[in-house]
Amino acid sequence: MAKIFAGNLISSSEAVRGGRDFMFKDKQIQVSRREFLRDSAWAAAAAAFAAAFQERVEAQQKKSQPTNLAFQHNEPATHSTQRLQPVNIGFIGTGTQGQTLLQRLVRIPGVRVVGVCDIYPPHLSRGLQMAGAQAMSYRDYRRLLERKDIDAVIIATPLHLHAPMTIDALQAGKHVFCEKTMAYSIEDARRMVQVSRETGKHLQIGHQRHYSPIYAHAREMMVEQEVIGKLVHVRAWWHRNNSWRRPVRDKRYEELLNWRLYRKYSQGLMAELASHQIDVINWFTGTTPISVVGMGGIDYWQDGRDVWDNVEVIYEYPNGVKVVYTSILSNQYDGYAEQFMGDKGTLLLTNEKDGFLFKEPMAEELGWEEHAKKAAGKGGTTGLVLDVTATKKKGTGAVIGGRKMEAGYEMKDAYMLELESFVNDVVRNGQKPLCDAEVGYKAAVAVLTANKAIEEGRKITFTPDMFQV
Template sequence: MFKDKHILVSRREFLRDSAWAAAAAAFAAALQERLEAQQKKPATPQTKPAAQKPQQSAPQPARNLPPVNIGFIGTGTQGQTLLQRLVRIPGVRVVAVCDIYPPHLSRGLRMAGPQAKGYEDYRQLLERKDIDAVIIATPLSLHAPMTIDALQAGKHVFCEKTMAYSVEDARRMVQVSRETGKHLQIGHQRHYSPIYAHAREMMTEQEVIGKLVHVRAWWHRNNSWRRPVPDKKFEELLNWRLYRKYSQGLMAELASHQIDVVNWFTGATPVSVMGMGGIDYWKDGREVWDNVEVIYEYPDGVKVVYTSILSNQYDGYAEQFMGDKGTLLLTNEKDGFLFKEPTAEELGWEAHAKKTTGKGGSTGLVLDVTATKKKGTGAVIGGQKMAAGYELKDAYVLELESFVNDVVRNGQKPLCDAEVGFKTAVAVLMANKAIEEGTKVTFTPDMFQV
């Protein structure tokens, strides 16, 4: 059951062929004991620290909403980020949690609430007929087999980005979503961000930057990207991002968010890509680059320069869209600014906008999604008018609310659906190919089609 002829990866094969085998075998018995104990009795105060109380049980379903039963697969760092928000959505019941690492599974069960049952094997979770949808936040190499199994089991799926480890796997995910009639949403949360939706409207509809000519985007950190490991046998399990058999590195884990934004804002896909990368600072046994520098070309000669590094955090992370009339700057996923060119005409709302100071003392206009409601702008995401207070929610909350209410409850196509996620996956995975081979990769239209 749950086998796709194109991607045959059983849990047994995965554990046997990876370095996780020894670790999984070591804690299998302990896992079963933990699960049985946790499901027979409530957690004690000692196992529920006061600082974690807001995350330990889900709210009761809203009165007029039928419950949506969710199965959650993968409760590591990113999974917990999603889960703590998911359980606060009215009407959501997380009824099943799956992870092969006992501390993560125990943590996920506490966050999900007493109604949740724990699993080591995700296929057992998928066999449950009462589950409406699943959320997958596992290592990249597992996205495709788990998503395909879930779709074929009749579940709608929310899968974290990047969509898949390979272009072929991502393409198959799109195909299976179409074949089963089940929706697949990919976790590029900026599609649900008020500030990004507002900035895109200003750029594409109000044309505040004029003709787009260049884009810069970057994600700069000063840390090893390494997670603490209690025992060496868990190294690849917990630090999978650093190893090529599981990870596609910085381009997949960080750049995918920002290249997705470029695709979205331009309404296009790249024409070519070239780049370089290396393990030049963190010489600690990792297999993925600790820095990447990439140049994409988009239609009409638009160049996109992208960098991601792990040895300096001064610039943080941002996307900068440069036109002949101005520059839109989106920083830290929450703030937006418009810097006009000296020759640009005055905007009707400019006098009322908050101001900021940019490079060289230039004056910038602060983007405010709440300041434009009377004009009917800034309060719409994906063609849908947002309810009061939406601007106070982060994009993770908004993407999960949309998945539960729009996709699962109402059967609507996700804003960031399988096709959108596929195009982003192609763009970043081919950048890795260009870096690896030291060549310029030219895209053809069929590469972005399924």
């Protein structure tokens, strides 16, 4: 069961030497490294490959200074990093998502990525190149956490490793940014919240839409300006047309690189995609779901995976609001979006970058229609393109973290903004994250319970205590 990812918890060489056991929540059993090696034919080869590759990485570091993306970013000339207190970051997990974060992190003034950890040598090498010459390499994340000079840690590893790594980092005295979904199990997510409280260290979860100007503006329009009237229904979807599978030349690394396709490591489409959108619905409505029912199947990509390639879920929220969610991997026509439907209009957020308002025929004038760009909608309707500077009432403006959005915000994506907030607001100033452990926990409970409803073929009713820690 743990044949791949014990190696992501420890180095391959540590696995050979033996040591403490780790809990894997999908079967609620402990697997020792001796058992892990006995059951894993690839482990010895992985260790040898990792050692050889690491030697090449270290030799390259000594020979030349790796590229630091911080120097490639066109920061304003007046933006001096000398006036800022340096923030030392340890980075754990430099796969696809980790690299997405890391290339933005190094552009934040005053940030020094001083340690990079990954068990897969190509990912480790790329992470070191992105981090810069000051970064040390690690294949055992615990060695990185021992460093007293590290202020905070970013964790972008496979889902089932989020909890043990986050808990260890918090207990080591580090603030933590952990990618979504928060944890593989509700029990793990609950423990993460508890340890954050016990240690007094902040835990930010990577639901980046909380930091997006378009989402902040859309929420203001819906909640504060009430432009869609009474919310009656929500639709959300994330549709792709690909296998979600990475090509793997060496089959020993199949589960390591394609962990999302296997239930012992992954919670599938609901955790990897839907969690973002269910989090937005929780945020916009200010509530959590009452019940959930759903269906799923492996109906198209029958290639050995055991994670569903399509899901359809219906949540019931307070006040009779139904949320219909779908995710598929066999058609990309609709892309991904959230659609909030009220008795006065519909708010549509698409592809995480565009927003539109479509008024119902009987709705009153809003006062700024003439200044807004127009967009064609279904059935011959015309919508208004959401714009922070135009589609708002006089004197209002979208706020992120208690701060009105400044000029230039629209030029940055939400990944960049969430990392800037983590560094400047959370680590430097000790502020509570916008998407903190409690927010991430509620999204995790909603999507993990949906998976349970699909698996068991029944409707599950949430109790209020399920969302409380």
